[in-house]
Amino acid sequence: MEDLEKNPLTYSDELLKSIKWNADGLVPVIAQDYRTGEIRMFAWANQLALMLTLQTGYAHYYSRSRKSVWKKGESSGELQRIVEIRIDCDEDVLLYIIKQELNKACHTGERNCFFRNIKGEKVEKPLPFETLTRLEEVIKQRLSERQEGSYTVKLFMEGEDRILQKFGEEAIEALIAIKNGEQKQIAMEVSDLLYHLTLALVTKGLEWHQIMEELASRFKK
Numbered sequence: 001m002e003d004l005e006k007n008p009l010t011y012s013d014e015l016l017k018s019i020k021w022n023a024d025g026l027v028p029v030i031a032q033d034y035r036t037g038e039i040r041m042f043a044w045a046n047q048l049a050l051m052l053t054l055q056t057g058y059a060h061y062y063s064r065s066r067k068s069v070w071k072k073g074e075s076s077g078e079l080q081r082i083v084e085i086r087i088d089c090d091e092d093v094l095l096y097i098i099k100q101e102l103n104k105a106c107h108t109g110e111r112n113c114f115f116r117n118i119k120g121e122k123v124e125k126p127l128p129f130e131t132l133t134r135l136e137e138v139i140k141q142r143l144s145e146r147q148e149g150s151y152t153v154k155l156f157m158e159g160e161d162r163i164l165q166k167f168g169e170e171a172i173e174a175l176i177a178i179k180n181g182e183q184k185q186i187a188m189e190v191s192d193l194l195y196h197l198t199l200a201l202v203t204k205g206l207e208w209h210q211i212m213e214e215l216a217s218r219f220k221k
């Protein structure tokens with residue numbers, strides 16, 4: 001991957017000048033994960049923080065409590081590599097689309113800052129649009145830790161041919177379910193298919209975002 005420190009982000013001077021800073025010279029910034037789509041955190045930026053972000057390719061914010069600009073992850077290693085910056089329709093909110101380098105964006109050690117619901121309960125279940133990439137993460141963790149009793153580890157240790165055989169079996173079962181037309185069964189069988197496909201992709205060093213990038217490239221302008 002290119003070193004963004006040597007490859008600053010391009011931007012429109014006209015659009016940059018259109019940003020509506022608040023009375024304190026700040027603009028709210030939402031950081032959204034490029035791979036999973038999840039909202040990682042919310043923070044503020046002043047003009048210096050934004051310019052440093054554009055110049056380095058890494059997220060910089062402004063701390064209202066410390067009254068200073070800070071680079072996300074400078075001390076923790078949890079850097080946020082910028083993929084793209086977007087501005088909302090009213091030109092008063094920025095969206096940093098980022099790659100979270102060590103996967104824990106919150107200072108509490110959680111993967112994102114929105115890990116509790118309004119009842120105060122910790123949220124463990126990913127949202128639907130996060131699921132395939134989160135599944136990929138779990139599979140990688142299982143294989144890295146070689147967790148005892150793990151079906152993923154067992155299947156991996158049986159070798160590529162066994163993984164592909166299971167994928168083929170699940171594909172047939174998914175086709176039969178689709179043919180029969182019962183929605184609950186279709187959802188179950190396709191879920192099994194996607195799990196085995198994800199495992200196969202992981203063994204080949206491919207990630208879901210690469211597949212989605214290819215698919216996205218086929219959208220007509």
